[in-house]
Amino acid sequence: MIDPSLRDRAVQLYDAFTHEHRDRRTLLRQMAALAGSAVAAEALIAGIAASPAAATIIDPADKRLLAEMRTGTQAGKPARAYQVVPKEAAGPLGVVLVIHENRGLTPHIQDVARRIALAGFVAVAPDLLAPQGGTPADEDKARDLIGTVDYDLALAQARGFAADARKLPRTTGKVGMVGFCWGGAFVNRMAVAGGIDAGVSYYGPAPAPAEAAKVRIPLMLHYAEKDTRVAQTGAPWVAALKAAGKPVEAFTYPGVDHAFNNDTSAARYDKAAAELAWGRTIAFLHRNLHG
Known part of the structure; x- marks a missing residue:
């Protein structure tokens, strides 16, 4: 069993590599110093990093679903989205935009869309x-690309996806958004910019508290107790939203790391916290998109 303090330090090093764009050689050197050897370092990294092999909970060919990759344009630029529709549903459905982490539209995020x-x-x-x-x-190349995203274009494309989604058949005309990590930050920015009806952010860095006054939609915010990087922005954001009288529900899950919902990362995934947050998320979306 990995010593908890060693594991926590390893997670911190990996998160620094992931979010501060450190190079992999630096990560390996730091992990080897921590674990005692290059072999042990690789094992630590493998346990923390997302594993595409563990991505699928819902089969892409699940007969209850119609899933397809759609391409086109949004805001005058190439656009691509994975769309999943339940084949049988009683009544109109709300639409949920699922915003990916800093690794892009991975098999894991596609699986979350199916869920x-x-x-x-x-x-x-x-x-x-x-x-x-x-x-x-x-994934390293994806992280490099995410750092060069034209954020205004990304917001414009998301608003375009939301506008198109409102016109889909068998829908309520309401659009929510769920985002994770980079995508969680994106949900907060969309709440400020407008274009959606409800948002759920998982461990997403927050905007400046002064932006809270611009929010016009209900928000649900999930945070990890050990994720101090995001907590530094999250706590002031939640306080500002509440002070401005905005509809916000915020939860901090004790003893868990950033990315605790990502079940492809063995070291960071926390089943109890993930299931609790997921249940709250689905109930919130039903209230706001089907009510």
């Missing part, structure tokens, strides 16, 4: 790296 569809929604997961050629298979 949301099975929970009673139309799910649309945009690839916000499409204007740059689309999500690459190499």
